[in-house]
Amino acid sequence: MATAVTLVAAAVATIGYLSALSVGPASVIVPLVATSPALGGLLGVVTLREAVTTRQLAGIALGAFAAVLLATAA
DSSP states (O other), rough: HHHHHHHHHHHHHHHHHHHHHHOHHHHHHOOOOOOHHHHHHHHHHHHOOOOOOOOOHHHHHHHHHHHHHHTTOO
């Protein structure tokens, strides 16, 4: 069951990514998609109350900041 849910989620994510690329410029879409690890980490901290170090928070913040810089430079 978990495998099926994972496959469906991956398919939906891929379709969303390709749809976004067909509508907007890749120079904006790709940096935003690249923030998914940082957003996943932030989601784990906020919703699951996972322990996080200052170094990890700094990494999440820098990753998000870099994506914003890349997206607005276009």
